[in-house]
Amino acid sequence: MNGSSAEHVAEAAERRWAFVVGAIVATMVLVMIVTGLHWAAMPPSRVETVDVRTLHVQGEFVESNLGTQLGANGKVTVRLVAQQYSFQPQCLVVPAGMPVTFRATSTDAIHGFVVGATNANTMLVPGFVSTFTITFPKAGDQLMPCHEYCGTGHEAMWAHVQVLPAAEFLSKARGAERLSCVPGK
Numbered sequence: 001m002n003g004s005s006a007e008h009v010a011e012a013a014e015r016r017w018a019f020v021v022g023a024i025v026a027t028m029v030l031v032m033i034v035t036g037l038h039w040a041a042m043p044p045s046r047v048e049t050v051d052v053r054t055l056h057v058q059g060e061f062v063e064s065n066l067g068t069q070l071g072a073n074g075k076v077t078v079r080l081v082a083q084q085y086s087f088q089p090q091c092l093v094v095p096a097g098m099p100v101t102f103r104a105t106s107t108d109a110i111h112g113f114v115v116g117a118t119n120a121n122t123m124l125v126p127g128f129v130s131t132f133t134i135t136f137p138k139a140g141d142q143l144m145p146c147h148e149y150c151g152t153g154h155e156a157m158w159a160h161v162q163v164l165p166a167a168e169f170l171s172k173a174r175g176a177e178r179l180s181c182v183p184g185k
């Protein structure tokens, strides 16, 4: 192989790699432009804020208002607070086969939870109220871990969820202002 043909091979290889790198950069820029435009065109549907400094002493998330509430209109609402490294209440009671609305927030770091293998799954961000409505298909006990790394005690951050048959839930909920399965409450 003489000098000029070796140069020719090297130049062709470099041109090929330059093309590959250029294509990767172009793809990444395109993804940034498309997602940027997409997000700008679709702002969050709702944002609800809460003051973390007064969360424990006034308003919706005071301790006595946490747990499951059966409203006069028959709506089921679960309110809970996450903090390093626990949920309050530590054990939730919900009915099967009825829509349940969760309302939750965090007092310190970003937390999150998922209930068993269901779609009950959200992030909890200090200063914001996360809410969603879900119907649990069947009764049974579920585990509810924190699924956002929140510090050294993260792996110990769990709650329990008791999904009760609707009739059993209703008879319990009618006799209590706020329901939870925390022992002694």
Ligand SMILES: [Cu+2]
Binding pocket: 082, 083, 084, 085, 110, 111, 112, 146, 147, 148, 149, 150, 154, 157
């Ligand atoms: Cu956590």
